[in-house]
Amino acid sequence: SAVISQKPSRDICQRGTSLTIQCQVDSQVTMMFWYRQQPGQSLTLIATANQGSEATYESGFVIDKFPISRPNLTFSTLTVSNMSPEDSSIYLCSATHGTANTEAFFGQGTRLTVV
Amino acid sequence: GNSVTQMEGPVTLSEEAFLTINCTYTATGYPSLFWYVQYPGEGLQLLLKATKADDKGSNKGFEATYRKETTSFHLEKGSVQVSDSAVYFCALGDNTNAGKSTFGDGTTLTVKP
Numbered sequence: 724s725a726v727i728s729q730k731p732s733r734d735i736c737q738r739g740t741s742l743t744i745q746c747q748v749d750s751q752v753t754m755m756f757w758y759r760q761q762p763g764q765s766l767t768l769i770a771t772a773n774q775g776s777e778a779t780y781e782s783g784f785v786i787d788k789f790p791i792s793r794p795n796l797t798f799s800t801l802t803v804s805n806m807s808p809e810d811s812s813i814y815l816c817s818a819t820h821g822t823a824n825t826e827a828f829f830g831q832g833t834r835l836t837v838v
Numbered sequence: 839g840n841s842v843t844q845m846e847g848p849v850t851l852s853e854e855a856f857l858t859i860n861c862t863y864t865a866t867g868y869p870s871l872f873w874y875v876q877y878p879g880e881g882l883q884l885l886l887k888a889t890k891a892d893d894k895g896s897n898k899g900f901e902a903t904y905r906k907e908t909t910s911f912h913l914e915k916g917s918v919q920v921s922d923s924a925v926y927f928c929a930l931g932d933n934t935n936a937g938k939s940t941f942g943d944g945t946t947l948t949v950k951p
Contacts, residue, residue: 727881754937765927765943766882815881824870824889824931827939829881
């Protein structure tokens with residue numbers, strides 16, 4: 724298994740500012756992902772965080788808006804840049820030990836409110 | 839591509855009632871199937887999984903059987919408790935090397951005493 728610590732757990736931010744969310748895993752993991760979860764909705768994958776290289780973004784998400792770092796096998800950050808109220812959501816970090824067909828582990832999420 | 843269709847919610851049951859949450863999937867190959875649970879204010883955690891056809895995953899009284907012929911993975915529990923109130927997500931593993939999972943829309947279960 725893997726235990727994922729995510730911080731902050733929640734934040735209220737002013738529009739136009741940026742917030743960086745940190746994700747720390749207690750063991751080395753192969754894959755790390757960032758998801759967005761709108762209230763009452765399912766998970767939308769933002770990107771795959773690649774160790775030592777640029778993240779792989781899903782359609783509709785761009786690096787300028789959601790820069791991601793992954794300097795090693797246990798840590799990643801997601802920045803939500805130039806925030807607007809539409810960015811208010813829960814952001815979830817996830818990790819897997821393998822690549823194909825493996826279960827995912829999740830952090831507790833960051834609840835972001837942009838005012 | 840892969841997709842998961844999950845029974846629409848929300849679902850409200852009385853304590854000790856029988857629970858079924860339907861899940862069907864579309865996928866190429868033979869992916870693993872998962873049910874995750876999300877309690878209020880928390881992230882998702884794995885509830886159970888099945889890795890091949892006819893496998894039954896079980897945990898905490900919940901069960902689901904991987905049915906290849908009907909492409910289904912329905913979640914069941916014989917007697918729900920108030921503490922089972924949560925959001926349940928059916929998910930499909932990625933059988934390529936991308937490592938991504940595909941999630942259903944989630945079903946909110948509320949169990950009343």
